[in-house]
Amino acid sequence: DVKVTQSSRYLVKRTGEKVFLECVQDMDHENMFWYRQDPGLGLRLIYFSYDVKMKEKGDIPEGYSVSREKKERFSLILESASTNQTSMYLCASSYPGTGGAGKNIQYFGAGTRLSVL
Amino acid sequence: AQRVTQPEKLLSVFKGAPVELKCNYSYSGSPELFWYVQYSRQRLQLLLRHISRESIKGFTADLNKGETSFHLKKPFAQEEDSAMYYCALTGLEGKVIFGPGTSLSVIP
Numbered sequence: 001d002v003k004v005t006q007s008s009r010y011l012v013k014r015t016g017e018k019v020f021l022e023c024v025q026d027m028d029h030e031n032m033f034w035y036r037q038d039p040g041l042g043l044r045l046i047y048f049s050y051d052v053k054m055k056e057k058g059d060i061p062e063g064y065s066v067s068r069e070k071k072e073r074f075s076l077i078l079e080s081a082s083t084n085q086t087s088m089y090l091c092a093s094s095y096p097g098t099g100g101a102g103k104n105i106q107y108f109g110a111g112t113r114l115s116v117l
Numbered sequence: 118a119q120r121v122t123q124p125e126k127l128l129s130v131f132k133g134a135p136v137e138l139k140c141n142y143s144y145s146g147s148p149e150l151f152w153y154v155q156y157s158r159q160r161l162q163l164l165l166r167h168i169s170r171e172s173i174k175g176f177t178a179d180l181n182k183g184e185t186s187f188h189l190k191k192p193f194a195q196e197e198d199s200a201m202y203y204c205a206l207t208g209l210e211g212k213v214i215f216g217p218g219t220s221l222s223v224i225p
Contacts, residue, residue, distance in 0.1 A: 031211060033213065035215070040126065040217060041217055042123075042203060042215045042216055042217035042218045043161075043203065043205075043215035043218075044215070045212065045213060045214070045215075048211065048212065048213070050211055056211075056212070058212070059214075090161065092161075096211055104149055104151075104166075104207045105151075105163050105166065106151075106153070106161075106163070106205075106213065107162075108160045108161040108162065109160065110160050111160065
């Protein structure tokens, strides 16, 4: 059973703080993703990574950066947190490819609810 | 523009009634289409994908490339189907696009 673990369920930070959100997966998946989930907007992709040290911008990368030093770990960094970054953050991982069993299916973590005051 | 639309934010149906959650997409190429579901207090999980052509929990979805749609259907809704449903596509480059979601409420 695939497990995607996000280090915190709830975080409260102050404006201007540097925030680290950690995600670990145990299925040796190449692809990892960070989304934010907001009511009425669905899931919006912030960044994704298809290999160690590789990253691609998603739809809303501004104000965020990521780090993937090891295959199983993908970190999201808010360099200087702002109130408009208050949201639910979801991490996901997947095995890449098309057509095959298990490929491209996203496995999600439980989420981190971040409040920036 | 590449996007996934779900026109209904909220959908309420009575138990036993048919349900259809609409999904349309815009993508240049042949994406892979998925439906994900999030039950209350649970993490987001896959419901079904178009290449599997299978029925999960009584739900089916047919990919209509001409209409660029991937509507989710179930002939008889159950109370346990109440959840948030997201349509999503994955392109060849690996990027994933989710729709805004539809909250389904099944009334007993």
